[in-house]
Amino acid sequence: MSEVSTKDEAKTVIKGRSVSGRAWKNRNQKRASSLIKTSFNGQTKTWEERQQEKLARKEMLEMQKELQEERRQSKITKKERRLENEKRRAENEFKNAQKFTKALNINKLPSTMKAMSKKQLRQIKKTRLNTKTGVVEYVPAFSK
Numbered sequence: 323m324s325e326v327s328t329k330d331e332a333k334t335v336i337k338g339r340s341v342s343g344r345a346w347k348n349r350n351q352k353r354a355s356s357l358i359k360t361s362f363n364g365q366t367k368t369w370e371e372r373q374q375e376k377l378a379r380k381e382m383l384e385m386q387k388e389l390q391e392e393r394r395q396s397k398i399t400k401k402e403r404r405l406e407n408e409k410r411r412a413e414n415e416f417k418n419a420q421k422f423t424k425a426l427n428i429n430k431l432p433s434t435m436k437a438m439s440k441k442q443l444r445q446i447k448k449t450r451l452n453t454k455t456g457v458v459e460y461v462p463a464f465s466k
Contacts, residue, residue, distance in 0.1 A: 412459060419447040419460035 447460035
């Protein structure tokens with residue numbers, strides 16, 4: 323009878339060990355019920371703790387989305403402001419060039435140009451149609 327009791331004890335295997343006793347051999351864990359469940363210091367988190375973590379994670383994701391949206395909006399506003407400034411600068415340059423063209427007498431242009439300084443020559447503009455916007459703009463006369 324002593325032999326039978328030792329066989330029964332041998333069959334009751336500690337969870338996490340193989341039947342042969344080899345600790346390094348992995349158990350076959352196909353079913354969820356047979357999985358070895360480990361916990362943090364023998365304690366599992368309560369329902370409230372898990373809900374709090376879930377809520378904190380959700381708030382963090384919302385804050386990230388808000389920050390990304392703020393960055394996107396700031397980029398858009400900067401781009402709009404830059405485009406407005408460029409447009410205003412081009413309009414002012416166009417107006418300035420128009421005033422300058424009115425002052426030039428086309429009949430005496432060759433002699434006038436010979437008498438001009440370099441700075442004055444740089445101010446001379448010619449008209450060109452911008453292919454992207456379809457607007458007539460003044461461009462430096464000696465540029466490519």
